[in-house]
Amino acid sequence: MTIPIRLTLNGKPHAIDLDDPRITLLDLLRERLGLTGAKKGCDRGQCGACTVLVDGRRINACLQLAVSLDGAEVLTIEGLSEGDALHPVQAAFIAHDGFQCGFCTPGQIMSAVGLIREGRAGTDPERIREGMSGNLCRCGAYAGILEAVKDASARMEPREDAA
Amino acid sequence: MILFDYSRASSVADAIAAARQPGSAFLAAGTNLVDLMKGGVTNPERVIDITRLPGLSGIEARADGSLRIGALARNSDVADDPHVARTYPMVAEALLAGASAQLRNAATVGGNLMQRTRCQYFTDAVSPCNKRQPGSGCAALGHATRIHAVQGWSEHCIATHPSDFCVPLAALDASVEIEGQGGKRSVKLTEFHLLPGDHPERETVLEPGELVTALTLPAEAAQFAGNARYLKVRDRTSYAFAVVSAAAALTLDGGRIGQARLAFGGLALKPWRVPEAEGSLAGKAPSPEAFAEAARIALDSAKPTGEANAFKVELARRVAVRALTSAAAGTPARIPALPASPFGLV
Ligand SMILES: Cc1cc2nc3c(=O)[nH]c(=O)nc-3n(C[C@H](O)[C@H](O)[C@H](O)COP(=O)(O)OP(=O)(O)OC[C@H]3O[C@@H](n4cnc5c(N)ncnc54)[C@H](O)[C@@H]3O)c2cc1C
Ligand code: SF4
Ligand code: FES
Ligand code: FES
Numbered sequence: 001m002t003i004p005i006r007l008t009l010n011g012k013p014h015a016i017d018l019d020d021p022r023i024t025l026l027d028l029l030r031e032r033l034g035l036t037g038a039k040k041g042c043d044r045g046q047c048g049a050c051t052v053l054v055d056g057r058r059i060n061a062c063l064q065l066a067v068s069l070d071g072a073e074v075l076t077i078e079g080l081s082e083g084d085a086l087h088p089v090q091a092a093f094i095a096h097d098g099f100q101c102g103f104c105t106p107g108q109i110m111s112a113v114g115l116i117r118e119g120r121a122g123t124d125p126e127r128i129r130e131g132m133s134g135n136l137c138r139c140g141a142y143a144g145i146l147e148a149v150k151d152a153s154a155r156m157e158p159r160e161d162a163a
Numbered sequence: 164m165i166l167f168d169y170s171r172a173s174s175v176a177d178a179i180a181a182a183r184q185p186g187s188a189f190l191a192a193g194t195n196l197v198d199l200m201k202g203g204v205t206n207p208e209r210v211i212d213i214t215r216l217p218g219l220s221g222i223e224a225r226a227d228g229s230l231r232i233g234a235l236a237r238n239s240d241v242a243d244d245p246h247v248a249r250t251y252p253m254v255a256e257a258l259l260a261g262a263s264a265q266l267r268n269a270a271t272v273g274g275n276l277m278q279r280t281r282c283q284y285f286t287d288a289v290s291p292c293n294k295r296q297p298g299s300g301c302a303a304l305g306h307a308t309r310i311h312a313v314q315g316w317s318e319h320c321i322a323t324h325p326s327d328f329c330v331p332l333a334a335l336d337a338s339v340e341i342e343g344q345g346g347k348r349s350v351k352l353t354e355f356h357l358l359p360g361d362h363p364e365r366e367t368v369l370e371p372g373e374l375v376t377a378l379t380l381p382a383e384a385a386q387f388a389g390n391a392r393y394l395k396v397r398d399r400t401s402y403a404f405a406v407v408s409a410a411a412a413l414t415l416d417g418g419r420i421g422q423a424r425l426a427f428g429g430l431a432l433k434p435w436r437v438p439e440a441e442g443s444l445a446g447k448a449p450s451p452e453a454f455a456e457a458a459r460i461a462l463d464s465a466k467p468t469g470e471a472n473a474f475k476v477e478l479a480r481r482v483a484v485r486a487l488t489s490a491a492a493g494t495p496a497r498i499p500a501l502p503a504s505p506f507g508l509v
Binding site: 003020021022024043044045048051057058059060063064065067068070111114115118120124126127129130131132133134135 | 400
């Protein structure tokens, strides 16, 4: 039995026939749709490497059953840039050395995009660290990640200190 | 994960009818259920998706001064609701101190209430565990029990309930609205989770097929808005479960305490409230001595399961004193950068 679902993925509509209700959004993206940007670190909600935006909010793709997301709008790292023009958060990660091996980076960047949209951190380093705590970096690139998020946040959201 | 039948409920009645079949599980955001299914800890044959049920995600301040939070409201939406943050600040702070931003964006409040213990012998899916497999024994007893209970446990199960959110809710006399085949009922949150006793496999008062539809806070809960704090001690400052936590709330009148509320997380299989400790504060001026006495009473009946968690008793006393002291100093104008953290707290 297949279960048909519809997703808007990086702006494009997709009709997908799921042959198994167990498929997570992360496995759907990586194994079936060839979008390997979102990474599988822990597969259990403990690392943030799989972070994508669903209906504009950052979530862990590894804990979402794809079948449950019928009708959702999904944005992954692959859909972030406008052609060759990097998204401000991507550019900031490069400018501030926000990574080393790069494994956690797609998740960090999607999480930072979500955080800035939520408007809860502004440029306060402590609030950014707390807001990004769902993304672990085993290389320990946290110092660069913080600078990148601060910088991108200041560019994208001129508000001083969003509540 | 074993294969299951998936269905999407379109009405509450639909969901309740479907869940009456044994081996069924409701799926909300799945941040706990899918995790446990991946680990083979729970293996439902039927998964009933309740995320599309209409009318269950609202946050409603009612005319009588009470608050109703629909079971499908997301943890982050509740924490960010301006009325909730202003009127029940320790509820917002506890939510923001739980899990990560990604998990809070997905997780529902019904799922938070219903989440299972983090006892490592329960989640490893193989150790003897009376909760997972009734009658198989309890692997935790006598083993690594740093996170286990010091209140309300039995020799059949010594696990704790991991929710942060439930702790201030218990302190504020929240109720749980339930709907099932037999109609609707409402249960006090402090009576919703069951202590393990002889039947650790029974975790809540829900009957098979019953659905949590909402949480409510009574009008009186609003009187604590100015003097309320949630304090959470954990192994790292963020993205970690509580080792011990406390919600403390006071009403102050002319330098004296009117009412006090005090509830703990991390001590038992339910949020732990000790009315005698609260009562000891009534009419007193807030002082280190009064708070120490309340904390002493609160932990009077505590009993560690072994050496590994004995530290929790003194830790809980200190967390209680610190939370009460902080509540007396006044709710901060804005939730601190590190919610519920002892760092930077009064
Ligand atoms: C890495 C990690 C860290 C975490 N840290 C914390 C923390 O620090 N503090 C904290 O409090 N929590 C923490 N959590 C737990 C998190 O809060 C829960 O997973 C979440 O709240 C569950 O909500 P959900 O909607 O995803 O529920 P689901 O996973 O969908 O459901 C959980 C359970 O509740 C049942 N259920 C759901 N809704 C209803 C309903 N309306 N009626 C009846 N039954 C229902 C389901 O059948 C299932 O058994 C953490 C989780 C993870 C993965
Ligand atoms: S403490 Fe409870 S949950 Fe943990 S192994 Fe023992 S019976 Fe199972
Ligand atoms: S892979 Fe999803 S949180 Fe680690
Ligand atoms: S850059 Fe290597 S894990 Fe973060």
